[in-house]
Amino acid sequence: MFSVLRQASRAAAARPSASAVLRTHPFARTLVTKRYTEEHEAVVYDDATGLGTVSITDYAQSSLGDVVFVELPVIGTEVKQGDQIGAVESVKAASDIYAPISGTIEEINEELSSQPGLLNKSPEGDGWLCKIKVTDAKEVESLMTEDKYKEHCEH
Template sequence: MQSILRGARPASVLRAQIARPRVPRAVLLSRTLVTKRYTVEHEAVEYDDATGLGMVCITDHAQSSLGDVVFVELPAVGTTVEKGDQIGAVESVKAASDIYAPVSGTIEAVNEELSGQPGLLNKSPEEKGWLCKIKMSKPEEMEELMTEEAYQDSWA
């Protein structure tokens, strides 16, 4: 009889266990991996493995070298590109520069705000001034690009 009582739990503990909502384990274990890599041409791509999209931008170093951006040419949505293909151009008061695809895939979206506000590339090149989003056909190409440390070392 005594062993049964030792294993018994107070009613308040039992009520707390019944009232506690159960959360499915799959919800607790899900996460998204976002990887950012760079090219020697000063483009960057931020890859989200949950969506398969790579958001392409120019780096802060590139925009500071260009000076005030006055025009941005972007690719058409639906265009299929291979790594290294020209996908657009940036014109500034100093120079014009081509933009190259850092990865292969299909253009899923372009930043329409840049047509009316090309200066976003100067204010926020790697966030609000993103150029396009590519649905990557070869995610393994991310491994061929430089890490932030390697990119910093390449021009520092």
């Protein structure tokens, strides 16, 4: 019994304390910004990685109805803000997807090919579309804030 306690206390002593971790990275800070387009795309930009995760908004998925097919861009494709990067088809309609920001497609959500309904269940979460390595972070700031987007949807 005492040997187990001794091993546990040695293991705890070997772990760095919270203050040691803070001293290692005192100025580590990430800014994550979420913005919207008039075409109902959303982008979550992480300034630490330079990646923008693109999705359609909840408003867009509810307008489309049950999504049955998602066309996504090809990894490595360079896109400019406003370029068509894919499409969404539902039982009601089809809609193009546009790049909210310029950059290079780094990753796509492979899950959507077999589970397009993720766009309905979690459009801005598990139903994300692609990740873009942003070339001009100022473009993110030019997009609508959440409040402005809500106003846009009310009109």
